[in-house]
Amino acid sequence: MDDRTGSLAMAALRELWDAGCPIPSPALQGRLLELGFRRWRSFNRRTNLRNPTREDRIHDLTKGLTTLEPDPTLVGPLIKDYHCVATALAAVLEPIEAPQTAVHVSQVRPKTRPRWRRPLEPEAALALWNDFPVDADPRPIVLTGPPGRLPYFPTMENKLASAAAPVVSEVKLPPGVLENLQPQTSPRWQGAPIRVLSAERVLADFPTDRGNRRLPAYSLEIEIENALGRGIVLDPDIEATTWWPAALDPDVRRFDNGFPAYLAADGRSVEIVLFAGSRVHALESPTAVLLITEPEPYVPPGPDAPEAADLAGRSHPVTVHLSSPLGPRVLLAPTTAHPLTVLPR
Structure with a gap:
């Protein structure tokens, strides 16, 4: 896959997501393109x-x-959305006369996705974290995942309900608990609401930019479409002590940002997993480090590179060397300014 095709395919997936298709979320776009490219070629x-x-x-x-x-x-009714994604990818991977992504976009349900920031310029993304108190002791908690999560249910009806149904409680909850479970979609749900039946204080693991942290939380007994499960919500008092840039939409924390980064013992070598033949470098400030990815020139398959085309459609680890140790600074994902989870290598 050459750079132009990869860029067009990613643009098509982003356009579908912006139009309301629930499948190509920013965290899944790379995997969708990787899988789609290999599936189409084979x-x-x-x-x-x-x-x-x-x-x-x-x-x-x-x-x-x-x-x-x-x-x-x-997969149930979501098969239509997957078909929409496949049609958009096919229009790029093997174009027909005048392929129009808009034709495919019109097939998806509008206004059914959470808000998502447009890609930011590197300097603007890094500047969002200028006020991070890097010298504070203890260092503030930086969440990389949502402060609340509903239980997982295998049936399609329950999946759809957990994505769109409003959440109501039959017990008294502290302010902020119920809000962190509400869907970030348009109010189009016609079925029964999700009900919180009981709550208890617990300790639970939450993803942060320095790995999972066990924090005070509320364990909730939840009923979705006559099925029972347990959800978890971070204690709002603890959430209030976490740090997040005022100008960055906190809803981006509802999405898994993909692979974690791994920090070597020297504190300066950072390994991340990238998709489709990319190279990476870092833009650094006293408070944060932004990873910037660039596509590598396409190498057609030949005697010296028989597997070049295959490698262009696969994820692979890449190491970037920082000018100074990462220390307490925040490591940021490309374009979104979303903090990455950093784990020791």
């Missing part, structure tokens, strides 16, 4: 059809993309 090798049509290939690609689900057999 179709002729795998198919038994004599004269496959373009729609046959899109159907096969749709089926392949659903393997990202915990149980693809329960």
Whole structure:
């Protein structure tokens, strides 16, 4: 996959997400493109059809993309959204005359996604963290995941409910607990609300930029569409002590930012996993380090690089060397200014 094709495919996925398609979230776009590229290229090798049509290939690609689900057999109505993603990828991977992403975008449900910041210029992204109290002792907690999470249920009906249904409580909860469970979607849900039946104080693990931290929280007994489970919400008093830039939408914490970064013993070598032949360098400030990725020039397969095309569609680890030790500074993901989880190598 050359750089232009990869850029166009990622742009198509971002456009679908902005239009409301629930599948290509920023955290999944790289995996969708990686899986889609390999699935599209291997179709002729795998198919038994004599004269496959373009729609046959899109159907096969749709089926392949659903393997990202915990149980693809329960994908249910979301199959239409996966088909939409497959159609958009096909328009880029093997263009037909005048492919128009907008045609595919019009098929998705509008206004059903959480708010997501547009990509930021590197200097602007880094500047958001200028006020981080890097010298504070103890160092402030920086969450890299959501402060509240609903239980996981395997059925499609419960998945849809957990993504869109409002949450109500039958017991008294501290201010802020219920708010961290509410869906970030348009109020289009027609079914029963999610109900909190009971609550108890516990200690629970939450993702931070320095690994999981066990923090005070509320364990909630939750009913979704007649199924019971337990959700977790960070104690609002603890959440109030965490640090987050005032100008950065906190809703981005609702999404997994992908792979963690690994810090070597020298404190300066940072390893991250990137997609599709990218190189990385760092933009540093006294309070934060922003990773910046750039695509590497496309190398066509040949005698000296027989696997070049395959490698262009796979994730791989990359190491960046900082000018000074990371220390208590915050490591930031490219374009979003979202903090990354840093683990020791």
